[in-house]
Amino acid sequence: MKNPVLRWHNEHMQFERLLGYLGKQVEAFQDGREPDYELMGDIVFYLREYADLQHHQRENIAFEILAQRDQSYVPLIKQLLHEHRVIDTAGVVFQEQLSNILNDVLVRRELVETAAATYLLYYRAHVHTEESQILPAAERLLTDDDWKAVGNAVPSMPDPLFGAEIGLRFRAMRVKVLMDSAELLK
Template sequence: MTDPVAMPAAPAAPEPVAVWHAEHRNFARLLDLVERELAVFHSGERPDYELLLDVVTYLRHFPDLAHHPREDVAFARLVDRDPALAPLVTRLHQEHRVIAAAGERLRELLEGVLADGSFVGRAELEAACATFLVYYRQHIQTEERDILPRAARLLDDGDWKAVADAHAGAPDPLFGGAVADRYRELRRKIAVEAGP
């Protein structure tokens, strides 16, 4: 499996770009877990629905509430510096909304599967999972390829402060220093996946 964000964003990138890149790597690790469960699903076996729900809940939580709002500020600053980026930034803004909607739909389906007596069609769930995965990966790849290197070149300290202020005080509840109770099991599974 190829790592979509394996390349460094830019040589000697500013620290906020390194953090941005690291968050993408974390999200990509979670998407790899989704892909693995999707393969289980496709084989006709029972995927780890609890794991999938944890992943999607997290991705509806931290990225949608903190990562994407910060990006939206960075995007606006980038367009100020280079108006030619406007069409790409418009698309990425729209993708944030599409990813949030696709994630919410998937989360609802997974909660339905796990709730007693609820019936969700396998085909519908598999399609929702695959759609979410494809959208999210493509979005991250585009940002890594077309946005982060430009941000490293074009944004200054004032811009980065505005980016940080877009969602100050929002620690990452999964990959941050203090893991929220909700995500302890997911963190454990990620550690097992990564190996000793």
């Protein structure tokens, strides 16, 4: 696997891990247990305000090049670009619901469930499609110069969760990620 594809794949694995944490909290909510709403809010915040901003911008460039190299990818790329917009909007709605809960504003349970399910379903299916159909094609069709253009798509920002300097808001989440990693190595 070429390095840029590996980086792309690794980012997807990080997102899936965070979606896994989110999914567990959503399950607690559905079972009538008290989920960690702050963790949920932090995950969606990280995904929207950092990950999607960086990741989706780079994907937009990679998709454009891929469509030029092989037109048969155009319909799939259109669908994925549409999904970026849906994920973003679903994330806004879900964040609003979570912030209402955290601010003790009365919310309808089924609205929170729907917002959570839409966000999780779309995000997971989207990553799965990219992993199975787009990454192998990009590895075959993108040149070194293309990858440079993809890398330059957006000024890189330090990652506040997985990077060297952890943002204040994400310290608890980073501890959780590290503890889970240690658990997996046992």
